[in-house]
Amino acid sequence: MQLLNCPFCGPRDQSEFTYLREAAPVPALDADTAAWHHFVYLRENQRGPHAEWWHHNHGCRQVLHIVRDTMTHEIISIESARPLEARP
Ligand SMILES: [Zn+2]
16 A cells, blocks of 8 residues: 555545556647657656656545656655646
8 A cells, every 4th residue: 555645635545546647748739640649659668756647536636746756656746736826
């Protein structure tokens, strides 16, 4: 069992969260097909710190930006995908 420290809910079991995808930059809407193919289908599968999007689907239902070490599963940082100052 691993605890993820949600910035809104506090420490919660990992089973409450769903991995969405790596936090790679999104291509421009008018980018070519190759750029979109790479974004949608290809993964870097890097070792070490990896930026990811997670969803706290059994808690606050917020999307979180998590940096996780893929070698040790250590959670390096957890932040809201949308800063508080950007909320309506
Ligand atoms: Zn939460």
